[in-house]
Ligand code: GDP
């Protein structure tokens with residue numbers, strides 16, 4: 001068997017959690033391969049709403065195993081809160097969760113560093129979620145990091161303290177009063193105590209050498225879906241650097257983040273919103289600063305699942321979507337949040353950019369300093385509520401036109417259209 005992949009094609013928050021949850025009954029294993037608690041994946045069913053940060057979105061199906069792969073970074077504090085909140089709601093977390101020993105840990109001092117680095121950037125702030133992502137991945141690549149497997153070692157505290165002291169020295173050079181920085185509303189010492197005790201929750205979860213585990217399961221014929229976090233335009237290599245996250249969010253990240261060979265990648269499902277959003281700083285060619293932008297934000301409840309920050313909103317960006325389809329080898333598209341466009345008489349789509357007076361489909365090398373003026377096509381809206389539709393066929397004709405238009409532009413089929421946050425508000429074509 002091969003690993004299917006579902007990942008975001010925009011700047012994150014496309015609705016990955018919802019669609020992974022909907023697809024989970026078709027899979028034996030759901031695996032996260034990158035990112036960490038910067039992710040916030042929302043799942044709604046039976047009038048309940050859950051937001052997952054580290055745990056894969058297959059956790060609500062009692063017969064699916066969920067794997068946190070080696071490419072993910074884990075904060076024991078956030079992880080423990082997530083486990084407790086799911087267990088309080090009656091979800092059997094421990095029975096269906098496996099963690100790679102090679103996944104790296106986010107230390108309390110990584111979060112201090114994230115805060116001092118971000119503060120030092122002044123007007124060039126990334127808009128990080130401040131979950132310690134950049135510093136933890138930096139330690140991984142500079143070969144200083146601590147891994148989940150280390151928490152089982154008798155030398156764990158010694159290694160932890162040595163790394164913490166290094167971080168303190170760095171933090172001090174940026175911010176002499178670094179110990180005044182609060183983490184999750186707590187002083188460093190209070191947070192550290194909670195973090196250290198949360199390591200026990202992490203110890204209690206079954207660990208695996210996930211590369212062997214996943215390859216064996218594929219050999220046995222098990223079906224695996226890899227769940228992306230963030231989005232292609234936040235990829236460390238191909239996103240709008242430096243306004244990106246610190247991992248490879250694209251299909252290639254599945255290979256390194258789970259330990260599967262490229263030849264074992266199966267179907268790649270790319271997910272996008274019917275418009276665009278971005279949270280944090282960085283270029284966004286189709287961003288709207290007018291009432292239409294406010295309308296998208298209000299109707300789409302576009303406020304961050306992890307930080308609560310308002311998301312920036314704009315029209316669909318076809319050059320960026322095509323770029324993401326190319327980078328990921330997308331075979332199928334999923335379009336989310338069509339219902340948010342219900343009240344628009346006209347919908348705009350950027351079919352090209354104009355750069356230096358020339359039309360182009362190419363996302364430029366320097367996305368930050370190149371002026372990309374969107375060239376818009378206008379599509380007549382459906383101007384009606386999608387609530388009454390019970391199937392794709394029953395959706396308004398103008399929405400069908402919109403779907404067909406995007407398929408033609410991207411040369412990729414749209415297999416799923418989502419018209420609301422609930423599991424049931426999902427139409428498979
Ligand atoms: P993720 O990070 O990609 O999993 O996405 P988020 O959970 O951060 O953000 C997506 C938001 O849109 C969540 O609040 C979802 O409940 C919501 N959502 C998902 N699909 C739809 C949809 O089709 N329509 C509407 N209105 N909301 C949706």
Ligand code: IMO
Pocket residue numbers: 008011012013014038039040041126127128129130131133134228229230231234243244245246279280281305
């Ligand atoms: P999900 O998985 C949207 C953004 C941050 C910031 C930049 C770097 O829910 O789609 P970081 O915390 O990684 O240092 O932040 O990336 N960002 C996200 N935006 N959805 C996410 O995850 C994100 N994870 C990080 O806002 O601009």
Ligand code: MG
Pocket residue numbers: 012013014039040041042305306
């Ligand atoms: Mg999210």
